[in-house]
Amino acid sequence: MKKIAILGSTGSIGTQTLDIIEENPDRYQAAVLTCGNNIELLGKQIEKHRPSLAVVMNESDAASMRKKYPHTEVLFGMEGLMTAAAETDCDIVLNSLMGMLGLAPTYYAIKAGKDIALANKETLVAGGELIMDAVDDQKVRLLPVDSEHSAIFQALQGNEQKDINRIILTASGGPFRGYTIDQLEHVTSSQALKHPNWKMGAKITIDSATMMNKGLEVIEARWLFNIPPDTIEVTVHPQSIIHSMVEYVDHSIIAQLGVPDMRIPISYALSYPKRLDNPYESVDFTKTGTLTFETPDYNTFECLTLAYEAVREGGSYPVVLNAANEVLVQQFLEDRISFLDIQNTIKKVIEKHEPEYHLNLETILEIDRNVRGDLTL
Amino acid sequence: MKKIAILGSTGSIGTQTLDIIEENPDRYQAAVLTCGNNIELLGKQIEKHRPSLAVVMNESDAASMRKKYPHTEVLFGMEGLMTAAAETDCDIVLNSLMGMLGLAPTYYAIKAGKDIALANKETLVAGGELIMDAVDDQKVRLLPVDSEHSAIFQALQGNEQKDINRIILTASGGPFRGYTIDQLEHVTSSQALKHPNWKMGAKITIDSATMMNKGLEVIEARWLFNIPPDTIEVTVHPQSIIHSMVEYVDHSIIAQLGVPDMRIPISYALSYPKRLDNPYESVDFTKTGTLTFETPDYNTFECLTLAYEAVREGGSYPVVLNAANEVLVQQFLEDRISFLDIQNTIKKVIEKHEPEYHLNLETILEIDRNVRGDLTL
Numbered sequence: 233m234k235k236i237a238i239l240g241s242t243g244s245i246g247t248q249t250l251d252i253i254e255e256n257p258d259r260y261q262a263a264v265l266t267c268g269n270n271i272e273l274l275g276k277q278i279e280k281h282r283p284s285l286a287v288v289m290n291e292s293d294a295a296s297m298r299k300k301y302p303h304t305e306v307l308f309g310m311e312g313l314m315t316a317a318a319e320t321d322c323d324i325v326l327n328s329l330m331g332m333l334g335l336a337p338t339y340y341a342i343k344a345g346k347d348i349a350l351a352n353k354e355t356l357v358a359g360g361e362l363i364m365d366a367v368d369d370q371k372v373r374l375l376p377v378d379s380e381h382s383a384i385f386q387a388l389q390g391n392e393q394k395d396i397n398r399i400i401l402t403a404s405g406g407p408f409r410g411y412t413i414d415q416l417e418h419v420t421s422s423q424a425l426k427h428p429n430w431k432m433g434a435k436i437t438i439d440s441a442t443m444m445n446k447g448l449e450v451i452e453a454r455w456l457f458n459i460p461p462d463t464i465e466v467t468v469h470p471q472s473i474i475h476s477m478v479e480y481v482d483h484s485i486i487a488q489l490g491v492p493d494m495r496i497p498i499s500y501a502l503s504y505p506k507r508l509d510n511p512y513e514s515v516d517f518t519k520t521g522t523l524t525f526e527t528p529d530y531n532t533f534e535c536l537t538l539a540y541e542a543v544r545e546g547g548s549y550p551v552v553l554n555a556a557n558e559v560l561v562q563q564f565l566e567d568r569i570s571f572l573d574i575q576n577t578i579k580k581v582i583e584k585h586e587p588e589y590h591l592n593l594e595t596i597l598e599i600d601r602n603v604r605g606d607l608t609l
Numbered sequence: 610m611k612k613i614a615i616l617g618s619t620g621s622i623g624t625q626t627l628d629i630i631e632e633n634p635d636r637y638q639a640a641v642l643t644c645g646n647n648i649e650l651l652g653k654q655i656e657k658h659r660p661s662l663a664v665v666m667n668e669s670d671a672a673s674m675r676k677k678y679p680h681t682e683v684l685f686g687m688e689g690l691m692t693a694a695a696e697t698d699c700d701i702v703l704n705s706l707m708g709m710l711g712l713a714p715t716y717y718a719i720k721a722g723k724d725i726a727l728a729n730k731e732t733l734v735a736g737g738e739l740i741m742d743a744v745d746d747q748k749v750r751l752l753p754v755d756s757e758h759s760a761i762f763q764a765l766q767g768n769e770q771k772d773i774n775r776i777i778l779t780a781s782g783g784p785f786r787g788y789t790i791d792q793l794e795h796v797t798s799s800q801a802l803k804h805p806n807w808k809m810g811a812k813i814t815i816d817s818a819t820m821m822n823k824g825l826e827v828i829e830a831r832w833l834f835n836i837p838p839d840t841i842e843v844t845v846h847p848q849s850i851i852h853s854m855v856e857y858v859d860h861s862i863i864a865q866l867g868v869p870d871m872r873i874p875i876s877y878a879l880s881y882p883k884r885l886d887n888p889y890e891s892v893d894f895t896k897t898g899t900l901t902f903e904t905p906d907y908n909t910f911e912c913l914t915l916a917y918e919a920v921r922e923g924g925s926y927p928v929v930l931n932a933a934n935e936v937l938v939q940q941f942l943e944d945r946i947s948f949l950d951i952q953n954t955i956k957k958v959i960e961k962h963e964p965e966y967h968l969n970l971e972t973i974l975e976i977d978r979n980v981r982g983d984l985t986l
Contacts, residue, residue, distance in 0.1 A: 389767025517902035
């Protein structure tokens with residue numbers, strides 16, 4: 233029985249993880265559940281899964297949950313989240329927290345010797361060096377949940393990291409693939425929220441539309457697979473069937489394919505190194521018909537270009553890129569800024585940033601706070 | 610230094626293997642070379658590689674080669690071939706012999722404890738059970754060289770055979786993809802010899818045109834990967850970029866891709882489990898553009914259907930299928946029969962065959978001889 237702590241259990245990845253746990257009651261147990269404010273859904277999850285610990289954002293919610301679910305310990309706030317990540321009896325921490333909030337819990341879970349199933353990109357975008365050093369020190373497993381990184385990880389099985397020639401990270405291109413700058417000028421948040429292939433949360437869906445999501449994935453892959461950023465190539469593949477590929481020094485490419493269903497990579501992270509039978513859909517190549525590939529439009533979708541620059545420069549640049557992006561996406565979702573304001577503002581913030589290197593957790597969080605402060609003034 | 614015995618060194622796979630050996634003089638040595646009648650090319654290969662043993666078909670050729678190349682032992686005929694396969698000081702036997710001739714040398718090489726790099730399909734088509742039992746007994750490696758089987762083998766690395774859901778064997782479809790029976794009626798051998806993607810020998814190129822090549826590969830895969838024939842699915846993929854795929858029980862598919870260049874799978878078989886750097890071409894996805902998939906036309910290309918039936922029935926059926934096909938392809942290449950005569954005649958031969966099961970080498974060779982005898986009368 234594998235005990236799983238799900239950080240962010242009411243989000244898209246969290247609920248899909250609970251589906252998988254329900255389908256495999258003899259293998260998995262949801263030992264810890266955490267959420268922000270979606271108390272109603274968390275309550276249903278507690279009733280069904282009876283975790284030993286639940287964590288919510290606010291003290292008042294915690295108090296009311298304690299009364300309702302006396303068999304579950306209920307904590308709150310950042311301290312509660314740290315307890316959930318690091319101090320509970322669990323075998324693996326699935327981190328599907330949204331944004332920068334995910335970094336510290338990952339770090340402390342690793343320090344506590346827990347294996348991590350990582351769906352929180354920001355952990356590696358902002359804390360790549362810090363986190364990978366901790367993983368090496370503690371000899372824990374850091375298992376990717378993102379479909380692209382899971383694909384790369386699967387393509388690496390039975391192969392050696394030193395033999396990687398390049399990584400081909402596929403991108404759907406999002407809802408605005410092929411758009412010009414002029415066309416992007418007036419796109420709305422509701423247009424941006426319509427992803428052609430994947431059902432995901434709002435933040436990541438906007439990131440897909442700006443292609444920042446792919447940029448963050450480049451940075452994540454750089455750390456997760458310990459390779460130079462320029463060996464990572466982005467290819468737009470609108471069908472989202474090939475989830476990514478690894479080319480080796482012998483020019484043989486290994487790819488992972490599947491229908492766009494996040495339950496497949498989540499399952500793999502939970503069952504690794506095994507694969508478990510599941511009832512999900514197969515790719516039917518006779519129906520799929522055609523897979524296409526295009527070069528991304530780096531001039532129009534500047535977020536991708538900015539992410540490459542940030543990871544090449546290293547140090548605090550990716551922290552700044554990510555912090556600025558989080559704030560600006562939120563402002564765009566609230567219709568306070570335009571779609572192009574996101575990339576234009578990130579560019580300005582990065583240009584004026586004075587970089588720092590070899591960051592510890594405190595410095596990373598401080599730089600992040602400063603960027604957010606500047607942008608929300 | 611890995612010593613390699615190349616059975617069939619003057620053919621397409623043999624010469625490409627020698628190219629790889631030349632590119633890696635510190636790793637590989639051509640210890641044994643064998644050919645049929647292409648004495649002139651063999652002479653050049655002996656001069657360049659100075660093998661300890663060479664084998665030719667005829668006694669007279671052997672005598673003249675001995676005079677010319679006093680430093681190389683020269684043997685001839687089937688006995689010479691057996692010595693080359695089983696009794697020489699080599700680490701791996703690359704079997705690229707053409708047709709049924711390849712079975713016995715593979716068998717004796719395995720019995721002698723040699724690892725095999727197998728480019729001779731007929732070995733497993735006719736002798737699947739016998740060969741795989743010998744591989745298990747001797748605990749040698751049987752490494753596929755065919756691009757499709759190499760792809761499957763690569764997709765299996767880091768995974769377990771028991772987790773295979775299905776194998777998706779890709780087929781280019783050959784030069785007559787999309788043709789109707791009426792259109793196939795009058796196609797000539799020179800049309801059939803024009804393969805759209807791969808440069809290969811004449812026999813295998815005709816087999817690609819009839820799709821018998823894919824049928825033989827289904828049978829080969831059934832034995833090599835120990836899976837039921839109906840878990841092997843053929844998909845026509847005219848670009849020959851995805852060389853085959855394995856879908857696992859979790860509906861995750863692992864594929865191997867590359868430009869259509871046989872040196873990539875040959876290299877992998879020689880360097881396995883390592884991968885060696887090479888100067889061959891990469892896939893450029895921005896130029897590749899589109900990958901397509903179609904269901905094969907089983908009604909028109911009956912060879913593929915016949916091969917499935919033969920492997921489902923098992924026993925001596927695949928031996929008969931293969932023997933009849935070898936004779937008929939030769940007759941077609943000599944313009945003695947029509948293209949459709951190949952599949953029509955195989956069908957008749959199979960229909961009247963009385964099957965035998967659990968065959969030993971002698972029975973296989975006898976059944977093969979009988980089929981050939983009947984067809985050449």
